[in-house]
Amino acid sequence: MDDDLVAAVRTWFPAQAPQRIGVAVSGGGDSVALLDLLHRAFAGEGVELLAATVDHGLRPEAAEEARNVSTLCEQLGVSHTVLRWQGWDGSGNMQDQARRARYTLLTGWALDKGIELVALGHTADDQAETVLMRLGRAAGASGLAAMSPRRTLNGVTLVRPLLEQTRAELRSYLVQRGIDWAEDPSNVDRRFDRIKAREAISSLAPLGITVASLSEVARNMAQVRDALDWYVFLAARDIVSLDAGDVLIDLRGYRTLPEEIARRLLLHCVTWVGGGEYGPRRLAVAEAMQAIRHERPGALGHCLILRQGRSARICREYHFVKELEAPVSEVWDGRWALTGPSTPGAVIRALGPEGLIECLDWRQTGRPRQALLSSPSVWKGERLLAAPSAGNACGWCARRIGGDEEFYASLLSH
Known part of the structure; x- marks a missing residue:
């Protein structure tokens, strides 16, 4: 059984494995089992395993658990790093x-x-609990798909090789291997929805x-x-165009699309333009869809x-970017990189009404005033130096991070 489990974990990785593979190890049974399985799966392949433990600083036992992981990693010859979080101020959803x-x-x-x-x-248990919780929130297909086996985040690929194994199987594996693990007391704390879902599955x-x-x-x-995303991709290729970081949707084509x-x-267009980890609520989306179909202005x-x-043009709302500022060497609004003449002290800000009034030829760009207000521009103090999207480039170029290709490619990535 042990060898079968090791072989099953190895299938989640390419035959020509990367030189380095990271593994997140909390000290709990699931992640400790994963660490040992990966160590065995890649033995003799020249793969360097590196482990990291996140100490959230929320439990006094966490530091000792991290030290235990470090000891196990040392026994396996795996490099180990403890990452400490100190960002919670006691408010919000911990x-x-x-x-x-x-x-x-x-x-x-x-x-x-x-x-x-x-x-x-x-594990499979985590997946099942996620599905049950999302059923309680009346989730659609994407929500009920729960955790993806593989996804890219911040330029790093995250893989979940144990989604087909249960907690019981992994703990049995650890017992047979004589490896200890820690039990997080929050795993029996009924204040958390996940624990309620865990108990509900049993009943x-x-x-x-x-x-x-x-x-x-x-x-x-x-x-x-x-399957749905594939048809969204095809629809986007037919009826969507991109302009200066905005998305334009052909109205006639949009009205002919099936509801979903x-x-x-x-949702994809709005996320592309406005950012945000979570999408808007379903009712707000339905209202925005009706606005587009009836050719009315809206917000989402x-x-x-x-x-x-x-x-229909989807553009960034000025209200949400008017206070944002970044040096010209950095990315602005999570989307824009500007390049131009060396200008010490210059910053990127939204163009705004005070900047737009200085762009005498902005109407010749064909872009609406409301869209240009939130476009990136270069300032030094209160002096406007450049507004590329508003026809006042002055040697500066504004580049949307990711570009047009990523807009379409991200329709098919999870």
Whole structure:
């Protein structure tokens, strides 16, 4: 059985394995099992394993657990790093903030170490619990697809090689191997929805609702999601064009799309322009879809929806960027890189009404006033130096990070 499990984990990675593979190890049974399995799976292949433990600073036991992981890594000859989070101020959703911080720390560590791929220890139980929780929120196909086996975040590929194994199987493996692990007390804390879902699955077994069946739902919904995304991609190629960081949707073509394809296309466009990790609520999306179909202005996800000829233009809403400022050497609004003449002290800001009034030829660009207000421009103090999108380049060029190709490619990535 042990050898079968090792072989199953190895299949998640390419035959020609990368030189370095990262693994997130909390000290719990799932991640400790993953560490040992990876160590065995890549023995003799010349792969360097590097492990990282995130200490959220929320439990006094966490430091000792990290030291235990370090000891295990030393026995295996695996480099180990402890990443500490100190960002929680006691307000908001602690679990959500800790999760975001964990991924930020892990991907930052990976990039710093030259690691392109990081393995995570999520199991079939985690997948099943996620599906059940999302059922409670009336999630659609994408939500019920739950955790993707593989995704890219911040330029790092995250892979979950244990999504087909249960916690019980992994703990049995560790017992046979004589390897200890730590139990997080939050795993029995009923204040958390995940623990309630874990208990609910046990009681739903007589109805056939089990870890195995819920995991199968996730796999089925992932196939549905991928099929829908393919048709969204085809629709985007037909009716979408990009201009100065904005998205233009052909109105006639949009009205002919099936409801779900139209909804997904709009969400992608808004996320592309406005950013944000989570999409807008379903009701707000439905209202924005109706605005487009009836050729009315609207707003969604920090974006404006404007009528422009036979198209709907989706642009950044000025209100959400008017206070943003970055040196010209840095990325502005998470989207824009500007290059031009060396100008010490210059910064990037939204053009705004005070800048637009200095761009006498802005109408010749064919871009609406509201869209240009939020466009990137170069300032030194209160003096406007350049506004590339508004026809006042003055030797400066504004480049949208990712470019047009990423807009289309990201429709098919998870």
